[in-house]
Amino acid sequence: MVDRSNLEEGYPTLTAHEHWGRYSAGMITEALFILALTLIAFGLAVIAMAIW
Amino acid sequence: MIVRPRREDHLVIATYTGKVIVGVGLLMLIPLAVSVAFAEWDTVVDFVISIAACMVFGFGVQYFFKTDKDLKWSHGLVVAAGSWIVATALGALPHFLSGHEGSYLDAMFDVMSGYTTTGLYLLQDLDHVSNGLNMWRHLLTYAGGQGIVVIALTFLFKGTAGAYKVYVGEGKDERLLPNVIQTARAIWLVSLVYLVVGTAALFAAGWWLGQGPARAFFHALWVFMGAWSTGGFAPQSYNTMWFHSLLYEVIAVVIFIAGSFNFAMHWAVWTGNRKEIVRNVETISFAITLTATTLIGTFWLGKIGVYSNAMSLFRKAFYNIASGHTTTGFSTIYSRAFVTQWGPIGLIATTIAMAIGASACSTGGGIKGIRMGVITKAFIQDIRRMVSPESAVVRAKYHHVRDVWLDDAVVRTAMTITIAYLSMYAIGAIVGALYGYDFVQAAFESVSAGSNTGLSCGVTSPLMPAVMKVMYILQQWLGRLEFMSVFALFGYGFAVLRGR
Numbered sequence: 294m295v296d297r298s299n300l301e302e303g304y305p306t307l308t309a310h311e312h313w314g315r316y317s318a319g320m321i322t323e324a325l326f327i328l329a330l331t332l333i334a335f336g337l338a339v340i341a342m343a344i345w
Numbered sequence: 346m347i348v349r350p351r352r353e354d355h356l357v358i359a360t361y362t363g364k365v366i367v368g369v370g371l372l373m374l375i376p377l378a379v380s381v382a383f384a385e386w387d388t389v390v391d392f393v394i395s396i397a398a399c400m401v402f403g404f405g406v407q408y409f410f411k412t413d414k415d416l417k418w419s420h421g422l423v424v425a426a427g428s429w430i431v432a433t434a435l436g437a438l439p440h441f442l443s444g445h446e447g448s449y450l451d452a453m454f455d456v457m458s459g460y461t462t463t464g465l466y467l468l469q470d471l472d473h474v475s476n477g478l479n480m481w482r483h484l485l486t487y488a489g490g491q492g493i494v495v496i497a498l499t500f501l502f503k504g505t506a507g508a509y510k511v512y513v514g515e516g517k518d519e520r521l522l523p524n525v526i527q528t529a530r531a532i533w534l535v536s537l538v539y540l541v542v543g544t545a546a547l548f549a550a551g552w553w554l555g556q557g558p559a560r561a562f563f564h565a566l567w568v569f570m571g572a573w574s575t576g577g578f579a580p581q582s583y584n585t586m587w588f589h590s591l592l593y594e595v596i597a598v599v600i601f602i603a604g605s606f607n608f609a610m611h612w613a614v615w616t617g618n619r620k621e622i623v624r625n626v627e628t629i630s631f632a633i634t635l636t637a638t639t640l641i642g643t644f645w646l647g648k649i650g651v652y653s654n655a656m657s658l659f660r661k662a663f664y665n666i667a668s669g670h671t672t673t674g675f676s677t678i679y680s681r682a683f684v685t686q687w688g689p690i691g692l693i694a695t696t697i698a699m700a701i702g703a704s705a706c707s708t709g710g711g712i713k714g715i716r717m718g719v720i721t722k723a724f725i726q727d728i729r730r731m732v733s734p735e736s737a738v739v740r741a742k743y744h745h746v747r748d749v750w751l752d753d754a755v756v757r758t759a760m761t762i763t764i765a766y767l768s769m770y771a772i773g774a775i776v777g778a779l780y781g782y783d784f785v786q787a788a789f790e791s792v793s794a795g796s797n798t799g800l801s802c803g804v805t806s807p808l809m810p811a812v813m814k815v816m817y818i819l820q821q822w823l824g825r826l827e828f829m830s831v832f833a834l835f836g837y838g839f840a841v842l843r844g845r
Contacts, residue, residue: 307527307534312616316538319615326622327602330632331595331663334639338659341647 349844350837357420358427358837359410363403365428369436370399375484376439380477388443388477395438402435422833426826433457433818436485443478445469447807450814457818459485461825462708464577464674464799465817467807471582476563479580483570489825490574490604490708491536521612535611536573543569543600550592568593572600575709577674577799586677591656594664597675605631605671605703607715613746626718626743627704634701634717635670642666642687642694651686665800670698672709674799683802689785692802696789699798700770710797710824712766716759718743723756765828769795773820780810795820 306312373396380388416424436459437452446452451467458465459482466482468474474482521531547565552558564580571578581587585597603611610628613621622628643662652658661678668675683692702711726741733739741751749755770792777787782804790804794817805817823831 307530315617316615319611319617319619320538320542322614322619322622323603323606323611324599326628327599328595330602330635330667331598333636334643334663334667335655335659337636337640337643338647338655338662341643342655342658344644345647345650 348840350840353412353414354420356410356412357414357416358423359406360412361416361420361424362428362431363406363410365403365424366399366406366431366435367403369432370396370403372484372488373399373439373481376477376481379480380475383476385475385477388439388475391439391442392477392481394442395435398438399435402431419833419837422830423837426822426830426834429457429460429822429826433460436460439478439481440468443475445471445474445478450811451807454814454818455482456485457821458799459576459578460489461797461821462486462490462574462576462672462710462799463794463797463821463825464571465794465801465805465821466578467805467809467814469807471580474580479563479567482578483567483576483580486574486576486578487536487570490576491532521609531612532608535608535615539573539600539603540569543573543596546596547593547600550590550596551588554588554590554593568597569600572597572673572675573604573708575601575604575671575673575703575707575797577668579675584677585675586679591660594660594677598664598667601671601673601675602667605673605707605709607704607706607745609706609746610704618746621746624744626722626745627714630714630718630721631670631704634714635667635698638670638694638698639663639666642691645690645694646687649688666695666698669695669793669798669800670701670703672699672702672711672796672798674793676800680801680803683789683800684783684786692785692789695800696785696792699789699792699796699800700766702796702798710795712763712796715745716763719751719755719759720763722751723759726751762827766795766824769820769823773816776816777804777813780813790817791820795824797821797824 373392377389377392377396380386380392433453433456436456437449440446440452440455441449445468446455447467447469455466455468457463464486468482521528544562544565547568548561551561551564556564567578567580568585570576577584579585579587585594588594607625607627610621610625613625639662642665643658646652646662647658652661664675664677667673678686683695687695700711701717702713703709705713705715722741722743726739729741730737730739742748743751770788773791773795774784774788777791778784780787782790786802786804789800789802792798793800794805804813
């Protein structure tokens with residue numbers, strides 16, 4: 294089993310309630326970034342079909 | 346002079362390898378529970394035998410090679426590389442006992458593909474595989490994405506000094522937090538939160554599409570695991586094309602691209618530094634190369650008129666190229682369609698995307714965005730140096746969580762690993778061509794195996810020569826561990842044989 298004496302003090306706070314707002318905002322930021330890339334790809338497909 | 350490893354070295358390596366294998370055996374309890382829940386008694390017996398084999402091996406080596414010594418750097422690398430091989434050999438038992446594999450080599454191929462998050466497979470009649478075995482396939486790839494050593498680090502290792510050395514050997518060398526066990530747990534936190542949210546989104550989509558609740562749940566869970574780990578396994582032989590759903594595809598794209606991001610970048614964004622996503626050298630590199638390869642693929646497919654409208658073109662081109670670039674391996678076209686419909690330019694665009702691959706310290710494979718960014722920056726720096734006055738000091742930096750000065754050592758390391766990847770891709774392609782496959786197709790498949798992607802243009806099959814199966818196993822292993830720990834294992838073996 295894990296030797297807990299090696300864990301630094303910060304560890305128990307990883308899942309503390311006060312972090313969840315920032316975690317959620319981070320997750321939404323990532324999803325929006327990916328959806329932006331997806332929209333660019335859709336734009337490329339529209340342009341490609343318009344050209345050919 | 347090569348120094349022969351001492352008895353103590355063997356003991357340390359065996360002990361830690363044993364711990365990892367116990368972890369693999371414990372992981373099998375999950376598919377065992379699924380088999381029991383679905384009353385798949387043949388599969389239950391397969392997993393009981395396999396768990397027993399893992400426990401006997403794992404506890405056996407820890408008992409017979411008992412030592413209290415901690416790991417050195419070389420030990421850590423050897424344990425990381427060696428335990429993946431032993432875990433593959435023992436993890437293949439449920440596959441082989443299921444009767445869905447043509448040989449034990451095929452079973453090992455599939456398990457290595459799972460651990461390394463590749464996604465190529467030789468398993469036959471996938472549509473009739475038991476739920477327990479399907480759970481095991483996807484759990485393998487989810488665990489492999491985290492790193493099987495990260496799992497052992499989290500639950501089984503004492504101390505952190507030795508543990509960090511094994512962690513690095515598995516191709517993850519970034520500390521999200523000062524303590525390596527905290528780092529492993531932060532990785533788990535990000536992955537588990539995505540697991541809950543991603544599975545819920547896919548479950549809702551599957552249910553809305555008409556799947557029953559149990560089927561929608563398990564498909565959602567398995568597709569999530571295949572996507573997040575950039576593994577590419579899916580529960581149906583038609584892969585994600587089986588769902589025929591734009592909604593399902595968009596959710597999968599968000600999950601597999603997020604899965605391909607560096608955990609350090611995730612952690613920075615999640616802990617409040619949200620601008621990191623548009624400043625990080627890896628996400629910038631990824632956005633540029635993904636858009637470039639999508640542009641080539643989309644315009645080519647538009648020109649040859651394979652798809653009748655912009656939506657179909659977007660869905661097929663972007664999904665499959667993004668899947669290749671993130672080294673996921675999900676596809677919404679038949680394997681042979683890469684050859685018969687996409688043609689050479691489509692194949693080459695996808696091959697380039699796969700070769701570049703995902704981010705470092707992620708679940709993905711390939712050369713990695715950070716190396717592409719570093720090499721490009723170094724190239725620009727050299728050009729600036731050439732056009733600047735001789736006395737000018739030209740320095741460049743790149744941003745990855747913090748600003749890092751670009752020095753020769755960083756560039757040399759990036760170039761060395763990149764050359765190693767390109768050499769591996771080339772060797773695989775040449776071997777495939779020597780066995781009579783078309784060179785472009787052999788290159789596609791070699792890059793797919795070496796970059797741990799899993800897209801196939803039809804070369805990978807149970808009828809493939811055994812030499813190519815072994816070669817792809819080695820490529821998957823080398824690519825996932827980024828060479829160094831595998832070279833350390835070979836060096837260790839050489840030292841045992843020839844050292845003094």
